[in-house]
Amino acid sequence: MNRTERLYALVEELRAIAPRPRTVGWLATRFEVSGRTVQRDLQALMESGVPVRCEAGRRGGWFIDPGMTLPPVNLTSEEALAVAAALAGAESSTPFSSGARGAMRKLAAALSADAASSVRDLASRIHVLPGRTSAGVLRTVELAVLERRLLRIRYADAAGCESSRLVEPGGLLCAEGGWYLLAWCRLREAGRGFRLDRIRAAEPLDERCEPRPLSMLDQGLAGRVGSPVSLSSLAGERSPSPPLP
Template sequence: MNRTARLYALVEELRAAPRPRTVSALAARFEVSERTVQRDLQALMAAGSPVRSTAGRGGGWSIDPAMTLPPIRFTAEEAEALSAALAAAEASGPYASAVRTASLKIAASMTGPQLVGRIVALPSRTDAAVRAAVERALTGNLVLRLSYVDASGRESDRVVEPAGLLTAEGRWYLIAWCRTRQAGRGFRLDRITAAAPTTERARPHDLADLLRGSAAIATERTQ
């Protein structure tokens, strides 16, 4: 069994185990040394897999099954299509770090000639700090303060309640309830010059309602 196959098998072994597994038990299961198992576990942690170690009697290594997906089998063409889509997302959209690790996992799962390693994405035009702030606000359901430049070059400060993201015609928009305008608005991510989540929880908003009310694609012409 090669290392890539063993890593996948190791995740499934931990997922299926009713209690934490020791390194020695895992080494015996996969017929490798304990040092190899330790290296594999560290590699899984570095890749973002939710494996964890519990010390003490009855302890060992385990994985949170709610934080992982079961194995999905892709054809080479499907994997290449996903890699191309992820490269486009990485170039222009949020969650860039998660996109990069997902791309690496797809590449690591493939063998033989492949297109994956020959797909290149240009750097995003959206500031990394702005993307990170938007991601934190969406994930934590937090009110977001931002500075925005409209199509006419006018800059304004806004307090918004994020509802979701929209991609259209190669651009990404933050869809939110704007407290300043008291209406739904779409903010192009590459026109947000600064952003910072607050500690205040945002009210729930229906994304479809905000889209209908804000005409997000046309927002750059109307704000």
């Protein structure tokens, strides 16, 4: 068993008995390696974001929090490459892309040696230029969408004219090669699509927003999403594009 396979097996062993712990000595015997090797592997897993923890004491040891992990997922080689391509192609201006690097490491750790090698090779050949969306703005928008929190934004239209808006985040849309915040604009009293790279500043407010149906934000888009439509097809057609603020 190579190290990649052992890392995956360690996680599976701890998940199977969670929340009970396993000692380093027990794991070393189970995987026929030294205690120092097991300790180093567990430390590497923890540093990579896997929720493994160590508890001292007579009944202590290493354990994994079952509430913080997903159950095992068996991917075919083709499925693994599809996920890897999506993660590698997530540029810095893509919503929730901050977790892509960690997700890629965990994906590689969960695969066989040959599949993991293919994933790494594919990732090394995908190159993405950085986007123009501010990292601070992107993170604020991400959290506002997750928490349904009212946002105050400073937004520039296509001509560069800026305005201040109070918006109720409804979701995110990828269309025509760009990302939009779908929201209810209180200034216009209508649904609008705000290009993320035109949001100059974003400030979360304390007010929580009631969810609005997609039909209130964009009737045309709601009709298309109701049928089996892929994101790629949404991005490849012009109508209906997000309404200009």
